[in-house]
Amino acid sequence: MSRHIERREPKAHWLLLSLFTLVLLAGLCLNGYVSNVRGEGAGQPAAGASGGAVPAEVTEGGPVQRVGADSSVSTRAMPAKTIALTFDDGPDPRWTPRILDVLAKYGAHGTFFQTGAQVNRHPELARRVVDEGHEIGAHTFVHADLSALPSWRRGMEMTLTSNAIAAATGHVPVLMRPPYSSEPDAVDGAAFAAMRQAGADGYLVVLADRDTEDWRRPGVEAIVAAAQPAKGAGAVVMLHDSGGDRAQTVAALDVLIPRLQSQGYRFTTVSEGLKLAAPPAASAGQRWRGQALRWAQAGGAGLDRVLGAFMLAAVVLGLLRLLIQLVCARIHVRRVRRQSRQPLQYLGPVSVIVPAYNESANIEATVRSLVASDYPRLEVIVVDDGSTDGTADVVERLRLPGVFVIRQANAGKPAALNTGIAHARGDLLVMVDGDTVFEPDAVGRLVQPLRDPDVGAVSGNTKVANRRGLLGRWQHLEYVIGFNLDRRMFDVLRCMPTVPGAIGAFRRDAVRDVRGVSSETLAEDTDFTMALIRAGWRVVYTPDAIAWTEAPASLRQLWRQRYRWCYGTMQAMWKHRRALVQGGAAGRLGRRGLSYLLLFQVLLPLCACMVDVYGLYGLLFLPPAKVAAVWLGFTVMQALVAGYALRLDRERYGPLWSLPFQQVVYRQLMYLVVFQSAVMALLGGRLRWHRIVRIGAATEHAAATRP
Template sequence: MASRTRRPGAATGAPDGSRRRRLPMRLLLPLLVLVALMAMLMLRGYVHSEILADHRIQPEASTDKVPEKILDGGPVIDTRGGRTTTLKVPDHRMVLTFDDGPDPTWTPKVLDVLKKHHAHAVFFVTGTMTSRYPDLVKRMVDEGHEVGLHTFDHPDLSYQSQKRIDWELSQTQLAITGAAGIRTSLFRPPYSSFADAMDNKSWPVTEYIGTRGYITVVNNTDSEDWRKPGVAQIVRNATPKGGKGAVVLMHDSGGDRHQTVQALDRFLPDMQAKGYEFDNLTEALDAPSAATPVTGVDLWKGKAWIFLVQASDNIAAVLVVCLAGIGFLVITRFGLMFLLSGIHVRRVRRRGFSWGAPVTEPVSVLVPAYNEAKCIESTVRSLMQSDHPIEVVVIDDGSSDGTARIVEELALPGVRVVRQLNAGKPAALNRGVANARYDLVVMMDGDTVFEPSTVRELVQPFGDRRVGAVAGNAKVGNKDTLIGAWQHIEYVMGFNLDRRMYDVLQCMPTIPGAVGAFRRTALERVGGMSDDTLAEDTDITMAIHRDGWRVVYAENARAWTEAPESVQQLWSQRYRWSYGTMQAIWKHRGALFDRGPSGRFGRVGLPLVSLFMVLAPLLAPLIDVFLIYGLVFGPTEKTIVAWFGVLAIQAACAMYSFVLDRERLTPLISLPLQQILYRQLMYVVLLQSWITALTGGRLRWQKLRRMGGVSAPPNVPVQGRKVAERRPVG
């Protein structure tokens, strides 16, 4: 697709500065979508304990700075308001505590057992798990249990700064507020055990925790269920001696806890039979509740946090499905490319292959031109080298730079100029068809040059009377820049390999504007070129398919075109291509329900074009998004291997396409960088096209600024190149 001229009425006088001011606004919405998706993935990694966690336990420190009454005291340590006191649970009263939850599998089972035996407990929850499973925390509170903080992502606070400690407390409290609508004053540090294990590293943390309004709760009876020693041993470990009260440590998360659940179901009735009561901590101590209801702004902050976390999980799940989808599409497309392009090559390159009787009749070559002064001489002179009889009709579409006069002053035989007021490329092409003398019509762009054999190769498929249109082999002529090299890879790998595939499937979606040929009869039967879409070449190709004609690919009909040399120009071109393709698909959607050739194209061609040209490019950047996610959050090695695996598949496909097109492999050195940067640009372009389509926006035609970088086909001498330089621009 290479439409260059503008639509009637399009703004033409805007200065470069205004265009530069509009570009950021054009980028804003797609970039916001990208940023939002990345932010939600970052949030998911954040609440899944995949960053910031520090599970190391450092060597024990001395205890000379820890007060003796703490070392010899109970498991409840209160350092609020400068106090240094401890509390013990009264005899025959027991406080069951569960760490590291809530867990979606084991916490409900623990709660069911507690409810079954009319027992209460204290759950020391992490912020990450609370954020992910807020309903379980709400159930804890609703069923009369207490909850306490166990930090956000379980670091050893003895080796963290006060700023980090504050962050751990506030984030966990925010999650609990959002889940259950309360604040809690209970806190248990990770990796804590008995009070007499307090040392010079952990004691300052306990003191600081008190200044933040929290009571530190350790334990004096460890079930050691984390070791999975067996149900009987867990029960023995959890049983206090001599009827004394106890704070018992258990876990409802962090792994398989079926032994904990079974032990709890045996432990509770046994101890209740011995006169034990299982209470919350504050109930056991006859103290005010540790939970305080939260209202107002703080409550809504908590709810907003939970909402965002849940949304991030849902979005991540959707993105994973989309990633699987793009993986399937990429593999399917590459598989089809390898298989069908191989079939195409074997068919058209076999000895004795011909489309039919050789086509020797003269051909009309139409060159629509709008302000192509820098390129038009090279374009026309390249046609003069043609080894097939042609007439050249240059349709000047209201140019203001003297394009028509340049062609007229060349005074080349067989070259005519037709002038018209600016009406757009479709109108210019229709005008050219009306002025063409011959039945076979070749169409090219004003910035394109042909090889001597291009026209001959392009029209040979018309030896088959079923062929209504032929796609040529468009190549990037200005590939000496990085952007040009990337487009060269795209043209060879993406466009030409695709055309071989679509040729075999008989559903070629686009005759490139840079090099294509049509049977005049086919054009007339479908009403000529239409301006209903911004991709008139895709539109006319689909219309010809629906009329029952074959559309084929002529690999040796090479044309050299000037690709955009700046990101802004590339953006403008691809935005129009993407949006125009979507318009053409929508315009011809009725083919899905047609019979005959139209129905075949509708049920084969339209789905493939929609999947491979619209949906797949939109989802392709997910590969890179998950690369970043995997590098940050892990598993890093598997992520890198997977990404390079995808790149290897693409590289293999690219090498295959370059070999088929007899191109040097050197440009493929930039393929990894192209996949990282160029793909993102194409994604944003396509995303903006979707937004434009869904919001009912209209896209104006935009004329690309030509640099005249493609002067002639390789190895083809062209004379008189100074003519354009001598021409005054009119």
């Protein structure tokens, strides 16, 4: 209704929000991919494709094999009396240092097949391995079963691992061991296909002569027995330094190494035992890519921890809010029940002020519902604020007694209200939107709390008239659950921040104290209410004073309405921010009302995109049953709260079926509204008036309920 300086709304923040969301999702997905690491023995390897026949050179050859792209195979075995101890799945911050200590104790060296993800988590351990004379081979990035993966994924696994090791140690690995591999005679067709691709990428595949299966923790003696080669023979021995409790492995090494050393065995690396060339130095590009990968992995893990903590905090705050709402609702219900037993009293003449701008679709129903009120001595003042659709003409043609029309040039809703206040004769003022239809007893019930001389304003109960479609049902539930539960709580806590423009009663003395309705914000009702509380007046809520309003019928119209509400509320909060440090009624408004609005209507909605991204991350990487249980629990809790709120408002439970679908579109739209409003507020923009196009839903409701 009001004329504001129009400023083009910025668009870049939507791009920034999209980029932020994508980066957030990418970081979480990387963490989910990295964290999906299973230790040896956590389950059976996934079945892969057959991969064709396996050459006899593989199954009958030595443990160190080079497979060409043409499937040619050359194999080698460790020399006599030479043991290559190999350790898979590390580095592990607990067990790798203990194993290194045992090896150092006996002057032995080993080969560590490490996963890229673990190297990124503990690069200092990878460097220690190399610095102490051991060598590092690749074991994929996340301990993936290469035989069950497509070729592109195999290549990615090995490339990421190579970069991670290059960044940590400065060298590129040339040895690799496929996870879930064992001795050569266990290689099947799918595993051979993976070995062939690794060979084409320049890797030397290291299997084992002796698989100790120490991951099963069979006991120290069983591990020692499984590791001992045939008399005088060399061997590649498979052990593990990560993936679980490796205490038995550490103890077995303390037995195995000195026992075999006393028999003339030497313990060395695979490369040294076979006289292979040292691994090549990594290029600067490889080191930088590995470093970037490590930072990204650390960032993803950090995001997971931060968002996990945020989700926990949000859940705790949500449950605390719900508990306070329910407790306050029960208190308020008992209070209202006691008051409802008292007979309605005539409190003097009431002036109803209806500011109207292009409200021809509903204005007749609004005025007729007010005239039909059972409250005596009621005057209705319609202030036409420069309408161009004949709103004032509609009212004048009705020729209803006690109804007056004032025409003025368009100056905005606050100015229209102040005009009506100036012409009103009653000491009690009811302010009504031009699309609102009152129940016959609404005015009488609305003004009853004004019997208390401390009460300066009363909020009525606004209900959605057009609730047939999904959007209408969602708004109906929002009004019942959010608005009315919140108002009951605010009433009990004596910090009501808003008397809605659709239905509110005011004492003239209170209006005079704050010098009428201010035009400094777009949420004039919130600004006005906060000013009344800061002036020392009490504001209450009476749920039995019911008015029906027309809610937006499209997402575009809903966006415009909520955008104005949210932006105006932020303006009002900023305007009355000093209430946070004041005492008395103003302090209650500041420390209770404003803090609540800031937390639950600004800060948490601004973080909502992170919650949704975290939810998508859960769908992709967390167990489906766990994700479904969390979502179902959240939905059931919402349904119970909604059911309780509907019961308090004496509404039917039918719309509850639409509640789960509200999480898909409606909730995200409301969060985006808060984001857009916050950006405009930070930029200091002046939002133009977003008028809602009326379709006459309030009129239809009045006609349907008219006897």
